[in-house]
Amino acid sequence: MxxxxxxxxxxxxxxxxxxxxxxxxxxxxxxxxxxxxxxxxxxxxxxxxxxxxxxxxxxxxxxxxxxxxSAHLNDFFDTTYAQAIKDFGLQNAKLLKYVGIEAKNIIKNNIHEFNIDCDFENKTAYLFALDEKQEKQLNDIVEGASQVGHQMIFTNDIPFPIPFKRAAVIPDQGQFHPxxxxxxxxxxxxxxxxxxxxxxxxxxxxxxxxxxxxxxxxxxxxxxxxxxATHIPPGVNILHFTVAPYRSYVIAFSLKGNNYPKDLGYDLTDPYHYYRIQNINGEDLLIAGGEDHKTGHADDTGECFSKLENYVRQYFDVDTTMYSLVKPVLRTC
Ligand SMILES: Cc1cc2nc3c(=O)[nH]c(=O)nc-3n(C[C@H](O)[C@H](O)[C@H](O)COP(=O)(O)OP(=O)(O)OC[C@H]3O[C@@H](n4cnc5c(N)ncnc54)[C@H](O)[C@@H]3O)c2cc1C
Missing domain, CATH: 3.50.50.60 (FAD/NAD(P)-binding domain)
Incomplete structure (x- = not known):
């Protein structure tokens, strides 16, 4: 294995x-x-x-x-800049923005310095609100981003076949093969x-x-x-009281008709769905993720995959389900 x-x-x-x-x-x-x-x-x-x-x-x-x-390389995070400003103040939220940019630059520099062929691509990202509640969230996200000087611009179009109420475009993001x-x-x-x-x-x-x-x-x-570098270090420590393990689910699909969205996409449902494509062995695949939950809080994790697949099939013309993976991830609780 x-x-x-x-x-x-x-x-x-x-x-x-x-x-x-x-x-x-x-x-x-x-x-x-x-x-x-x-x-x-x-x-x-x-x-x-x-x-x-x-x-x-x-x-x-x-x-x-x-x-x-799912290997999106973003300089915006699950914790929005608006939330970071609220919790830690404007200066620290700005630091968070610089850290995100720096992390992306470290990866780009490593790729260049060590000549690593890892399918790195610059990408544009789209955040989209599916209903009025999400629209309000999106407005807050864009306002927070503007306060820290992070570029998020409202747009009328998204390259995803999903009906939306409002959307923002975020330039200069990336993806790679991890x-x-x-x-x-x-x-x-x-x-x-x-x-x-x-x-x-x-x-x-x-x-x-x-x-x-x-x-x-x-x-x-x-x-x-x-x-x-094992997430939380072993032993009992303060981190155990501030973060919790979550699961997130990802499936890769081939689509009929070669209608692959070329950019990165995220809706604002709770939990949110995320999208990108990856070329594997000459074939494009749509990678879609979502259905996150606290580890141990779902009775049937197979059902989480089914829900994700059914959701994606509502909007995309899926041909075949190719790969699926589930991994734990740590979040602040
Ligand atoms: C479904 C999903 C999608 C995600 N998508 C994105 C994304 O698009 N963009 C993004 O930036 N992040 C994303 N993340 C988060 C990102 O993948 C992780 O933050 C990152 O991979 C963590 O890397 P790591 O090296 O810290 O941990 P890991 O990759 O988990 O490495 C830790 C290693 O430590 C080893 N280990 C643990 N304990 C011991 C021990 N006692 N002795 C020896 N070895 C040990 C483990 O075997 C493991 O290999 C996603 C996460 C998930 C779950």
Whole structure:
């Protein structure tokens, strides 16, 4: 099994196994636990800065949420700028905007620096309100974005066959193939002398004065510093009280008549639906997601897929359901 779950991810065919041939007995500068986009991005930068690093991954690179993402590259978030201003003030909401832009730039720069072929494309995104309640939400979202200087412009057209009341266009967003991207980063990391150890579950850590000892399923590993890139770090900590795991569902469809919307799309239902396309083996596919819920709060997760599929079939001329995936994701509670 290359990923968790029984369903096949659209990205799965690109997952690569890394040989286990590094020396785990040395004292590392940094151990990075978790081989998703967070862990690998961190590891590459540390290794390039001259640190001796190892990534310990419980299963395989891309096994976690990164292998189940829909991989839109946005500089706007589920938490709207209006909400961020309300909760954290205008200056901090502006910082959030810069962080979003910076995150996209880091990915673009990595693609360029390490020459990674990962289907990256600049895209325009559309937020659309389906009823009056959503229209009010959209107005608030656009107003919040304008306060932090983020470009969202009302538009009369959307490239999706979905009836809407109001819509906004957001230029300069992106999309990529997440597994091709992290595979390229992982190869660059190894090229620079980094070590990847897969099938290596990190069970606990013990902090001594000068170093940390990690107990893993492959023995002990020692390092001066540890980065947990595993969502919430293990043990009981404050994050457990502020975030909760959610599930989101994604299905890839082939459409009749080649009528694929070329852009990124999001409605404002609660939970919202999200759309993009991806070319896999020469064939365009529509990736649609939604039906999010708190993990454990749906009795029949198969039904969530059915609901998503039925919803998409209302608007798109679906030919075949090709891939489906479900992954947990953390949200503030
Ligand atoms: C359906 C869905 C759609 C999404 N769409 C988008 C999107 O369009 N755009 C966007 O920006 N974000 C999106 N996200 C969120 C995004 O995918 C995640 O934020 C991101 O992939 C998290 O990456 P990560 O490296 O932090 O975690 P992961 O990819 O989950 O990596 C963590 C890794 O740690 C490993 N691990 C865990 N515990 C241990 C341990 N004890 N020892 C060793 N290894 C361990 C796991 O096996 C895993 O491989 C989406 C999420 C979902 C679920």
């Amino acid at each position: 290359n990923r968790d779950g029984t369903r096949k991810s659209i990205w799965q065919e690109e997952i690569k196994r890394f040989p286990s041939d590094g020396d785990l007995n040395q004292l590392f500068d940094v151990v990075i636990v978790g081989g998703g986009i967070t862990g690998i991005s961190t590891a590459v930068r540390l290794q390039l800065s001259g640190k001796k690093c190892v990534i310990l991954e419980a299963s395989n690179i891309g096994f976690g949420t990164t292998g189940g993402t 597994i091709k991207y992290i595979k390229g980063l992982a190869e660059a990391f190894i090229d620079k002398g980094g070590i990847i150890e897969e099938d290596c579950l990190c069970e606990s850590h013990d902090e001594q004065e000068d170093f940390v000892t990690l107990k893993t399923s492959k023995g002990t590993v020692r390092a001066k510093k540890v980065v947990y």
